Amino acid sequence: MATADALLKPDHGGSRKHFIFTEEHDQLRESIRAFVTRELAPHAEEWEETTFPDSVFTRMGELGFLGLSYPEEYGGQGGDYFCNLVLAEEMTYSDSGGLAMGVAVHTDMATPPIHLFGTEEQKQRYLVPAIAGEKISCLGITEPDAGSDVSGIRTRAVRDGDEWVINGSKTYITNGHRADFIVLVAKTDPAAGHDGISLFLVDMDLPGVIREKKLEKLGMHASDTALLAFQDVRVPADALLGQEGKGFYHIMWELQGERLIGAAGCVAGAQKAFDKTLAYATERQAFGRPIGRFQVTRHKFAEMATKIEAARQLVYTTAWRFANGEYPVREISMAKLNAARVACEVTDECLQIHGGAGYMREYGIERAWRDMRLNRIGAGTDEIMLDVIGRSYGL
Ligand SMILES: Cc1cc2nc3c(=O)[nH]c(=O)nc-3n(C[C@H](O)[C@H](O)[C@H](O)COP(=O)(O)OP(=O)(O)OC[C@H]3O[C@@H](n4cnc5c(N)ncnc54)[C@H](O)[C@@H]3O)c2cc1C
Helix, strand or coil, X not given: CCCHHHHCCCCCCCCCCCCCCCHHHHHHHHHHHHHHHHHHHHHHHHHHHHCCXXXXXXXXXXXXXXXXXXXXXXXXXCCCHHHHHHHHHHHHHHCXXXXXXXXXXXHHHHHHHHHHHCCHHHHHHHHHHHHHCCCCEEEECCECCECCCHHHCCCEEEEECCEEEEEEEEEEEECCCCCCEEEEEEECCHHHHHHHEEEEEEECCCCCEEEEEECCCCCCCCCCEEEEEEEEEEEEHHHEECCCCCHHHHHHHHHHHHHHHHHHHHHHHXXXXXXXXXXXXXXXXXXXXXXHHCHHHHHHHHHHHHHHHHHHHHHHHHHHHHHCCCCCHHHHHHHHHHHHHHHHHHHHHHHHHCCHHHHCXXXXXXXXXXXHXXXXXXXXXXXXXXXXXXXXXXX
């Protein structure tokens, strides 16, 4: 029985498991962490130079990690949405934001629309091999002339008998060089505004699909990022994914899951940088004491911990609502905005606490800092998140 004495003692070391997670999630977390730290993390530095190999998908497919929440009939594990959060969090232990992003694009961005909107034939042809790690996917929304403004895209799909003919270009496409297929957003009726956009499943080896350029980036070096061109690409009528003219709404739904997963990754990444920096601040000495013993440093940790914990609670509570059938776009936008900001602030502070070591590649903090910056831009910028939140109040 708990005594008053025990109850009154602060429980700093207690289990921090959130109510959305069960023991099965803990076991999953353990097995993903073991795989990631054993088989992925040791290559983090090498893959910054070479990008990570396709065999990561094959291996993760074998282990069942690419279809955690998809039904068993498609080769998935039949888990809930929280399993995907666990994956996003544990991928942080790969020490490679680029790798985590490449995998997340496949598991939580390109394949969910196939599962929700695809025909049985499309699921067999694309989802099943994607879950098995035999086909790699990418998602093509952004274009050289339209990013935040999705309705401003220019890629056209024109019906020609039993086929669609696609022309246009996409940029900043993660996995674009390695992908076997793309979930492509194109205009099918330019006069119809938001109701003139549709999704297509396009094989990347079709004539007219050109992987133009591997783009150089500030961070996320382990991922490949492509500029793609589509020149008179002919796809059959059944390449249409979901309803014709409803692609804008389909992709807005996809973005909600993408933002939540990204937010979970941000919180986990911030926590990892915090933990690493805490260990450093305990060891590193200056003026005769560990740097963590200066009040200014102690307070930096207190600020960071508070921000991380608040961001985590918003992500988990919103994920719980999303997983229970609600469509909380306002809170997803808040969770994404806040988690991305917090992650950038925390990694910046962690770099500062490392001093000169923070600037050196061997400590890994500079990579976390560079990689993290993307989160305030990708999947919807801070400004777009603020606009979605502001508009949700009728403004
Ligand atoms: C490394 C990386 C990987 C990516 N991966 C993919 C991918 O796999 N697939 C994909 O489709 N896309 C991908 N993207 C694209 C990403 O989602 C876009 O870059 C992002 O949505 C912003 O679009 P943009 O770059 O065209 O910026 P723009 O839309 O041109 O915005 C420029 C600036 O204007 C601001 N702005 C725009 N509109 C408004 C407004 N209404 N109110 C206030 N401010 C506004 C923005 O916030 C931003 O600060 C990736 C990007 C990067 C950098």
